[in-house]
């Protein structure tokens with residue numbers, strides 16, 4: 401029986417609130433707090449359990465500390481934006497409360513993400529005797545757990561890891577992102593990066609493309625090499641990995657729109673003067689693009705996110721592919737969100753459950769692959785994200 405404070409009432413926060421409410425034996429009291437209080441109230445109204453709601457600016461640490469002291473949660477789940485990570489970690493440190501998030505810190509004025517800023521809290525969290533679990537979404541999150549599971553069950557050594565994220569859904573809008581547009585476009589337009597033989601290698605944005613034949617009737621799609629944060633923690637914690645890459649599908653339509661927007665400067669994060677005030681073009685673009693939350697009732701099709709892994713077991717080369725398929729419309733029927741928010745919010749709830757039930761415990765700052773994957777994998781099957789270990793022939797796949 402635990403009290404949990406969820407910060408952020410966007411697409412992901414809504415799913416986390418719904419899913420925590422489905423498990424009252426773990427999450428006995430829930431408070432949902434965000435910058436815009438009406439969004440918290442709208443989510444609470446969809447849930448058939450009383451949920452406390454609060455307005456909070458999580459960048460205002462004293463105010464957030466006040467809310468934490470008043471509600472007295474055992475855990476804060478941060479599903480606001482990556483810009484808030486350090487402020488929320490500071491408030492947890494001051495109040496001695498555990499912390500969980502789904503995305504690593506990004507400075508607002510630089511499109512760069514890395515774990516250093518949050519790993520730097522290690523000593524302070526240890527000394528305070530509290531725990532932070534970083535990246536408990538799908539990717540990062542479940543993909544780290546899939547990799548740890550593969551290592552535990554199938555391999556003595558993992559040599560190559562390809563994380564492949566496919567959204568084969570259609571929302572019918574000319575251009576929209578399926579999670580926060582600002583964060584999404586910053587991620588997609590930065591230089592690609594992958595790990596090979598102990599070094600990070602960079603590529604031009606979206607310049608490396610392959611085709612991958614997705615299972616269960618989704619079929620072949622173009623996948624593009626991107627840098628994604630779980631690569632940084634996985635190669636640190638699983639030093640045997642010789643090559644780690646991350647791939648994502650994009651439709652030609654998405655890429656054409658993105659090219660034009662980039663070409664005319666609309667994705668820039670450099671402030672410009674506009675009619676006497678400073679605006680950031682990407683933030684203005686976010687304001688005119690569809691709110692990802694509004695795509696829920698429109699999106700059809702499925703996502704397929706998984707890990708293709710090659711390594712050695714008992715001296716023999718071996719491959720495995722572990723994936724989840726999630727249906728946008730089914731998610732909407734259950735929690736009024738599309739599958740991208742769902743596949744992030746469910747693992748956030750399960751990560752919280754692992755911490756609050758003592759299955760995953762420690763003092764300090766942790767990534768998902770540092771814990772036993774088995775209880776997490778079991779809960780994925782129960783709480784809406786069943787996974788599959790592909791049993792077909794993987795020998796011909798070359799990426």
Ligand SMILES: NC(=O)c1ccc[n+]([C@@H]2O[C@H](COP(=O)([O-])OP(=O)(O)OC[C@H]3O[C@@H](n4cnc5c(N)ncnc54)[C@H](OP(=O)(O)O)[C@@H]3O)[C@@H](O)[C@H]2O)c1
Nearest residue numbers: 408409410411412435436458480503537538539540579580
């Ligand atoms: N690991 C994964 O698989 C994965 C996948 C997708 C997304 N994510 C992460 O999930 C997080 C949420 O994404 P989303 O799509 O739900 O974004 P979203 O729809 O934009 O929601 C973000 C929410 O945070 C609130 N917020 C922003 N700044 C705040 C502040 N200073 N104080 C309090 N609340 C604040 C926003 O408030 P307003 O409503 O007032 O704007 C909004 O309700 C992001 O960090 C994203 O990177 C992770």
